[in-house]
Amino acid sequence: AQSVAQPEDQVNVAEGNPLTVKCTYSVSGNPYLFWYVQYPNRGLQFLLKYITGDNLVKGSYGFEAEFNKSQTSFHLKKPSALVSDSALYFCAVRDEYSSASKIIFGSGTRLSIRP
Amino acid sequence: AAGVIQSPRHLIKEKRETATLKCYPIPRHDTVYWYQQGPGQDPQFLISFYEKMQSDKGSIPDRFSAQQFSDYHSELNMSSLELGDSALYFCASSLGTSNSPLHFGNGTRLTVT
Numbered sequence: 001a002q003s004v005a006q007p008e009d010q011v012n013v014a015e016g017n018p019l020t021v022k023c024t025y026s027v028s029g030n031p032y033l034f035w036y037v038q039y040p041n042r043g044l045q046f047l048l049k050y051i052t053g054d055n056l057v058k059g060s061y062g063f064e065a066e067f068n069k070s071q072t073s074f075h076l077k078k079p080s081a082l083v084s085d086s087a088l089y090f091c092a093v094r095d096e097y098s099s100a101s102k103i104i105f106g107s108g109t110r111l112s113i114r115p
Numbered sequence: 116a117a118g119v120i121q122s123p124r125h126l127i128k129e130k131r132e133t134a135t136l137k138c139y140p141i142p143r144h145d146t147v148y149w150y151q152q153g154p155g156q157d158p159q160f161l162i163s164f165y166e167k168m169q170s171d172k173g174s175i176p177d178r179f180s181a182q183q184f185s186d187y188h189s190e191l192n193m194s195s196l197e198l199g200d201s202a203l204y205f206c207a208s209s210l211g212t213s214n215s216p217l218h219f220g221n222g223t224r225l226t227v228t
Contacts, residue, residue: 032214043119043205043219044158051214090157100209100217101148101171105157 002027004093006106013081013113021076021109023091033074034092035065081113117141119220121206127226128196136191136223140208147189149181150205158205164189165211196227
């Protein structure tokens with residue numbers, strides 16, 4: 001069985017400060033991990049993925065995520081937040097043997113950046 | 116770059132009516148997925164197609180059906196609509212490789228009254 005958890009419903013950060021959106025996962029094999037962002041009334045937009053290799057993955061809009069196998073985490077980070085980063089963020093996971101449709105989404109974290 | 120195109124963007128139907136949602140995947144993407152997202156919820160997988168054949172089935176009600184056509188576009192047909200079917204319906208597409216990310220359209224907002 002596979003699962004993904006985003007423990008925070010909401011994260012509030014001041015513009016210019018670093019941000020972290022947390023994600024932990026559980027899979028039976030090696031994980032494929034993804035982060036998506038969703039703006040109001042829009043589809044999910046792919047930010048970055050971890051398949052294998054470097055634990056630090058860089059993605060779109062200055063976001064990065066760190067894969068930590070021992071802590072089964074894949075936290076999303078950005079060194080300096082922008083007001084335009086305010087959106088809903090979804091972590092997603094599936095194991096390496098599952099088809100792409102078996103991807104599991106977290107419950108989402110609403111990121112709010114104040115000016 | 117071309118994205119996933121969904122139509123219509125908004126649809127209002129009455130109970131027991133039928134609805135058809137359309138999805139045009141990114142060119143050269145051979146796999147299409149349908150998701151349903153209720154208010155404040157994460158997307159729930161309904162069904163997927165690879166090379167015009169159904170490849171996976173999720174929590175799709177029996178009242179719903181879908182298919183992928185020769186030009187790779189897909190349609191989700193929904194019959195006997197219920198109030199609880201009101202949601203955002205997303206289509207996503209990907210290349211057939213196992214580690215390709217899903218690329219989502221902007222969705223169809225279905226309201227059943």
